Amino acid sequence: MLSMPLTMKKASLYMVDVDAQAAAMALARLAVMHPLEAGDDDQALDAYPAAPYYAVYHDLDARFGKISGFVRSPFEATVDSTVLVTLDQLRDLDGQLKKLWARVSALEERIREQNERISAVRLLANSLQKFTSLDLDLGRLRRQGRFLRIAVGSLPSENFYQLKRALSLAHFMIKTFYTSEGIEHVVVFGPSQQRDVVQDLLNSADFRGLTIPEEFSGSPVELQADLNRQTGQAENRIREAEQELSSLIDDHRQTLQSAHDLLLQARPYASLATVLRGKGGLVFLQGWVPAGRVDEIRQQLEQYLNFAFHLEFSDPERQEFDSVPSLLQQSRLLKPFQGLVKTFGIPGYREVDPSGLFALSYVIMFGMMFGDIGHGAVIACASLILWRRYPGATIVGVLAGSSSTVFGFVYGSLFGYEHVVPALWMSPMNDPVQVLLLAVLWGAGFILVANLLAIRNFIAAGRIHEAVHSGKGVAGLLLYLAAFYAAYQVAVHGRFSWLEGLMIVLPLGMIVNFQWRQSSAGLAERILVVFIEGLEHVISNVSGTLSFLRVAAFSLNHIALAAAVFAIAGMLDSFGHGVTVVLGNVFIILLEGAIVAIQCLRLEYYEGFSRFFSGKGKAFEPLRFES
């Protein structure tokens, strides 16, 4: 139910530099070491021997990444984890890929140019289409007059007014004859002697001019054909460039496969660039490893390192706990729930991994809020369909659906029908007050467990003072129990005696005292902070408990929704009745199911995790071949 991240040991490995790469590969093979940045106390080892290797590796990796975007079939992973990749090998391959990328990039540039050309020609074709409605001989545009220069074309609308004013400085005029989607289709005309000045200006304004071919006789259809020919040409060039690109990649397939393999093999050592430190032929590597695998690590290093090395393991010091990565115990059933826990945060090294508890309480709450034999069965069966693509979602869906079915039997609910299956307990509608009360009790239990876990986590982290005196510690727990007892006394016996008062005041005093000591502000600010935080603590416990009323509210809501569907169905004939009931149930499963799933998650995160779980842990990221 509750597990802890695996116990870790700090591994310190001293070796000769020529063995460093072999050590990196040996450790990557086992995927057991989370490398550790060396501290400032290792000033003597001021060189980073893997850094030059990483620089070349990084360039090669970046180029390979860019080129592999053009590769159609994936590469096969053929890593020989025993062969070391030399720096010269990386450099040589990087040189080859650099040349290859230069050719690929040139082809890409060619394709970009042609695409730009096609867009320009399309704009012109659009202009031409609008122009045909004007009674104008287009042939005149080609026969530029001695004194008059005319140009037809298009430009982005945002450039129009600035261009209009600028053209007036060159004694030119511009007229729009059609506007569409941010493009102005225009005629520009003015004195011929300013032709060059204006052409330069038009280019700056992104003006695309319509060129009239020599053989043009005046018919717009001919011009359209010319534009089509230009588009066709550009498309052909793109096809040619794409084919060339494809052949280029195919011709270098072997080189790329080699780069792929070499990068995989080189990755472990390259990733030590900022971690591996050394001086004068001696290098030092530190990292966190699972305590249960130290022997395996030693054997592996003995097998693959050529020279003598010194390896020692030590337990993490308390002050190092924050930097120790958390390796969670794997369970196939809990994996999807661990994923949901990680979206909140990773458990700290000495913190409890709440995945098991989370899974259990989530599934139970889902069933309580969405109890229906039929709906639960549908969710479970529908989830099974997702098994191949989303196995995690299937596990959560099947468990939540099954829980819903179990609670459906408890409530006696089948696809919203409340009287078909006899209830093992009762339908929530029969006694809503009792259901609400049970929800509050469930919430109180949930918060108590969260509080106990918080105390445990404080103790594990060595924060004993907080474990005892803080609002999340023993004092907070006692205050919560006392408040709950006092509420019970008032509700059931109608009395609130000095005993209840004392039970509340004592732990509250402890919390206030703790907060007072923690604060270093001035007197007034201190009083304010302590008062507000004390109040906030009491309110958050009350509101947190009441928040669980939604568990009951949704179970009631489920029945109310079904009743609404039946009420609508009852107004229709038998066919309409059947369709409404089916569609209504689909609606309930999809909409209410989603809302309940989110509400359960909200309760887990805000009323559970936020009370005991810092989520500030570091993920265990071992040296490995694949990324």
Next chain:
Amino acid sequence: MSGFSSLYLDTRLTILAGRLISFERLIEFISLDLEPLLSQVRQITGYHYDLDASDSNRIEIQLTNRALDDFLVLIRPFSGSERRFFNFAVRWFELVNLKVLIRGKFNGIESSRIQEQLIDLRGFADLPVRKLLETDDPYEMLRLLETTAYGGIVRHARRMYEEHGNDLFLLDATIDRGFFIDLHYHARFLLEEDMENIGRVLGGLLDRLNLLWLLRYRFSYGLSAAKSFYLLTKTGNRLHSADLMRLARTDSIEEAVAALPEPYRHLLANVSVISDMETVMEYYSLSIAARALHRQPNLLTRTFSYFLLREAEVRFLQALIKGKLLGFDTDLISRAVGALA
């Protein structure tokens, strides 16, 4: 913005405005050695900066990062179109990165050296810097940039580059032009009163840019009047389209200065070199911002004014400290820091 948020922002602005270093003090700094200079900066800004002379890169980064942190605090109370306006305004720093990247790649500078000059914009960053640094040639980088939020600006810059060759001023000016057109566009969505108030501060800045670009295009690059005018950005306070068109038609700097409307004609009457004009115009546009920061009740305008003043201060200090670290003499530093000095 709620009354509480206004009060909060007003207080923040007053505190931060009090930490700005006055123009006069900045000029005094030019003659100081590095250590006393840093100590003065620390004192005046209430130890807002923890500057250490031993690492020049760190100083530059710290100056920018601290400014960005303060901008983030100031824009937090804004929402809707106001927030969008400021989020866009802060992109100015990313534009600095964009220019460094483009220049670096076109000049064949190593990626690691380009990276050293980039500002870490953290949450403000939009550019895929790592991928851009990994590009092998400038055209590959431009293709990648065209897929980013700066695609339009980059396309225009590319065209200018291809037309006029490797000219850094033209490249920078083209990028800045695109930015100010878009900033002006974002300002259009503000409330009318805000737009009017902010327009006065922004207008001073646009006047400065338009005048200097126009003079450079016409008299340093010899572009035609029409093209010089076309390459300008949105118009500002005093230099309207008609004024700029008239200026574009002039044939010399002296003629252009004589054709300027007041107060610019008076301000530039005895200045004949464009870089000196830049200094005077920047001083003038920043004094408009300083006046707005200290006297305007409009919080949006005060915040924007603070942006401009702080950005200028950071730019000035960076140039000054770099000059000191490189051992330049006072004259050279005065010229390098240019504006404000």
